[in-house]
Structure formats: structure tokens, C-alpha cells
Amino acid sequence: MNQRPMNQHMRPEPVPFIDLAAQRRRLGKSIDEAVSRVLAHCQFINGPEVTALEAALAEFSGARHVVSCASGTDALLMVLMAKNVGPGDAVLCPSFTFCATGEVVALVGATPVFVDVDEATFNMDVNSLKRGIATARQRGLKPRAVIPVDLFGQSADHDAIGAVAEAEGLFVLDDAAQAFGATYKGRNIGTLAPATATSFFPAKPLGCYGDGGAVITDDPALVEILKSLRVHGQGADKYDSVRVGMTSRLDTVQAAVLIEKLKIFADEIAARNEVARRYAEGVNDVAVVPAVPDGLTSVWAQYTIRLKPAAREGFAAALKAQGIPTAIYYPKPLHRLEAYRRFPVVDNGIPVTDQLAEEVISLPMHAYLDAAAQDRVIEAVRAALKP
Numbered sequence: 001m002n003q004r005p006m007n008q009h010m011r012p013e014p015v016p017f018i019d020l021a022a023q024r025r026r027l028g029k030s031i032d033e034a035v036s037r038v039l040a041h042c043q044f045i046n047g048p049e050v051t052a053l054e055a056a057l058a059e060f061s062g063a064r065h066v067v068s069c070a071s072g073t074d075a076l077l078m079v080l081m082a083k084n085v086g087p088g089d090a091v092l093c094p095s096f097t098f099c100a101t102g103e104v105v106a107l108v109g110a111t112p113v114f115v116d117v118d119e120a121t122f123n124m125d126v127n128s129l130k131r132g133i134a135t136a137r138q139r140g141l142k143p144r145a146v147i148p149v150d151l152f153g154q155s156a157d158h159d160a161i162g163a164v165a166e167a168e169g170l171f172v173l174d175d176a177a178q179a180f181g182a183t184y185k186g187r188n189i190g191t192l193a194p195a196t197a198t199s200f201f202p203a204k205p206l207g208c209y210g211d212g213g214a215v216i217t218d219d220p221a222l223v224e225i226l227k228s229l230r231v232h233g234q235g236a237d238k239y240d241s242v243r244v245g246m247t248s249r250l251d252t253v254q255a256a257v258l259i260e261k262l263k264i265f266a267d268e269i270a271a272r273n274e275v276a277r278r279y280a281e282g283v284n285d286v287a288v289v290p291a292v293p294d295g296l297t298s299v300w301a302q303y304t305i306r307l308k309p310a311a312r313e314g315f316a317a318a319l320k321a322q323g324i325p326t327a328i329y330y331p332k333p334l335h336r337l338e339a340y341r342r343f344p345v346v347d348n349g350i351p352v353t354d355q356l357a358e359e360v361i362s363l364p365m366h367a368y369l370d371a372a373a374q375d376r377v378i379e380a381v382r383a384a385l386k387p
């Protein structure tokens, strides 16, 4: 009765875009036990796992301090608050990013000034940054900070950006929401700027089972302020507010989950790199594959290829028919979003960003994509793009 008629079209089993269930199976009892320990001790806010995780993340990154918080967005926001960035200040950031990068600037009352990205790496173009600083000044704004984004899992050119920032007196806040675990010229994300924000959103390379984030820094004075900000600006005493803050702690349960996930993170990064290597080998003659400059490693938050704009829609449909999901990050750069259209763009425009928004498409990417699934993706991409 349950048998399919012989001629019924068999839909191929979908390939997961990100496979949290496979990771969950691998972690198995270790996560159950870690969460059970929190349920037993009941210190749900700032429990011992939070401190232990912060120490483990600091060790992993090689930075001195990690201050965990409720999300990657809050991590960015709290650093801007700590640095007293506000009205009249300009913060230079790319437009080709997730909205949170610009959102936090607007939330503190400062002005995001959008600059262009490099075509090959999708990350901030340093010449555009220089020009953006001039644009900000022409508009009567005071350039205070720059937020380079390490998009899709790969570091921006921090040496070049840091040099411009130093010459111009700007604070660098690294938006590494997608790139914790990546390296730049032998240095880890978290040590490339005076402050780095990351996200533990479940889909991130290192994600928890809800929202979470952290600031990574070597600066003890910043740490003190961040620890105060995440608890309503508290001072020495719990009910002594010394600044306007917020509620932004990482739940102890999420810290417990992250401690277990961090144990397998290096292995997962290696697996993601193997997927990326196979993809590049398999499709580099039919699509523009992502470039990782010499001396950098990526954690492949996304594997993003570029197609001719006219081909993208048909490509996504062709892959979907084969059970292969795709996603577009980001179809609208920030300067084209309703909420951010009013903010300035560098005065010579951001043509690369506009072009990338028409061309990019991301393929399934996670550490549990086996060789057979990789081959299916590669074959489907090749079939969809064959001349």
C-alpha cells in the first residue's frame, strides 16, 4: 500500500545548508550532561560555566580577555557604548554585511558611513575606507571608529586597516561575528584589533543553542566597562548604577553548550576547510570561487560563489530541484535597506558592493557535509552552469 508507483518522480534527499542535527548527534551525551550540570546547580546567570567559557575562549584566541554577552549585536553595541561613540561621530563600515554592523552605530546615535569592499575577498577596501574618512569630515562628522567585518569567515586586511586607523586616530572594532577561529598572518581573530565582537548565533561556525556573543580584547580597562555595561551599568555595588547599561549576559546554559562545542571546534574548522577545498577544485572553472589571500585561513561561515547576475535565479532553481539549498548573503547591502538609506556612502560610491549583491550565492557549508553530498553539490553546480 505504501509502495510508490514505479513512475513517480523521486525527489533527491535534501542536503542540509547547515547541519546542526549532525553536530548534535556527534556531541550526544556530553551536551546533555553539561546542560544537566547547570540544571543541577541553578546558577542560570553568570554561573561557573560562563567564567570557564570566557577563559577557554581567551586561550583559544590568544587574547587576554573575553567578556561574554547576550548576542553578537550586543557585543558590538557595548564596545561603541564603552568608547562613548555617539551623535556627531562617524563610524566607517562596509555596506556589504549583515545589518547589525550598521545597526549598532545608529543605535548609539552615531552615523555609519558606508565604504566599499574588495571584489576578491568581500572585505573592506582600504582605499575606500580612506576616502570614507574624508567624506565623513566633509559632512561635518568626526570619524571615531572603523568596523571592519570578517565576512563569510575570513579576516579583513587588518594590517592595512589598522595602519589607516592609527594615522587617523580611529578605534578599530572588528566585527568577527562570522569569523571566530580564523587566522590572519599567523594571528588569531580576537587579537587583530583593540576590540573584537563575535556571535554565537546557532548558525555561526561556533554557535550555541540560542543567542550569544562575546567581546575579545587585551584591554583591561575596556573589560571593566563591558562587565558593568552588561549588568545595567552597575558599579562596585549591585544597585549602584555608574553608567547607563543594559541586560546582556550570556546564559549559563549557553556557556555550558559552548564549552562542549569548543572542544571539537578545531576539528570542525578543518572539516569545513576540506569541503571548501573540494568545492573550489570542483567548480572553479564554471564559477568565481572565494579567494583566500596568502597567509589567511577561513572558517567558512559561508561558501559564496559569484555568477553572472542573469544566471543566479535559474541557478538557485536548478539546485533546489536537486535538493540542494542555496542562500543569498546579502541581496541588499545596507545602504539600500529602508532603515539605512539615509546614512552617507563614501563620495565615489560603492560599485563593488552593488555588483556583488547581484552576483553572490552561497552553497551548503558545514563540517558534516560528507564526500557524497559534496559531490552532489559540485555536480549540480556544474550541470546548472554548463555552457
Ligand SMILES: Cc1ncc(COP(=O)(O)O)c(C=O)c1O
Binding pocket: 071, 072, 073, 074, 097, 098, 100, 101, 149, 175, 177, 178, 198, 199, 200, 201, 211, 212, 213
Ligand atoms: C557580520 C555580522 N555582524 C553581527 C552579527 C550579529 O550577531 P547576533 O545575531 O549574534 O546578534 C551577525 C550575525 O548575525 C553578523 O553576521
